Amino acid sequence: MMIYKIFRAVEWQALQTQGETLGAPVDIADGYIHFSTAQQAQDTADKHFANAENLFLAAVETDALGPAIKWEVSRGGAEFPHLYATLKLTNVLWCQPLPLVDGRHKFPEGLT
Template sequence: MSTINDIRIYKICPAALWREAERAGVFMGAPVDHADGFIHFSTAAQLRETARRHFAGQEDLTLVAIDPAALGAALRFEPSRGGDLFPHLYGTLPLSAVRRVAPLPLGPDGAHVFPEEIP
């Protein structure tokens, strides 16, 4: 069974928005995050559906892998789509919690191509 110490959570966002976060030293969230009052993340198992539902056909995206243990009590797993528990961060994302940043390109079929280590 996975624990919070051996999993990653992920954020899909426009590459330009992530570059702003890198310049600022903190990720403040995307417009949808601001509207909802928390930063939306997905687990590895939720990533493909999140990309399909919310980022279909979008190019120039970045996939950010985060260590959830580094976020403390501000991170909550809450019910969302179909009762599935999604990670939500009530606060800003410190870049010290980021473990990997990778491009999230579109494949020839129009679906996003995820790094091999994402199940």
């Protein structure tokens, strides 16, 4: 299953440079890297990245993460994918800009 991580530009750049990441400050504080499903991604962007520019959306296949990916109840009682490991750049299938259009982030066609 494909899951998605929203990165700020500096976080995406650091992952490219270092080859791995423990995530954003909130991920490090929580002890896992927050991901969203395709259906959850827009709500995640709206709630946690409202009006933020220079974001990137990265796609990761859950099979590549093995047992380090856990599905846990979070916002609204829904289960979200959480990675209890370092995310490696080699696990990112693709990453592209997540533009802000008329005050809302525009996701790739067919994702949300």
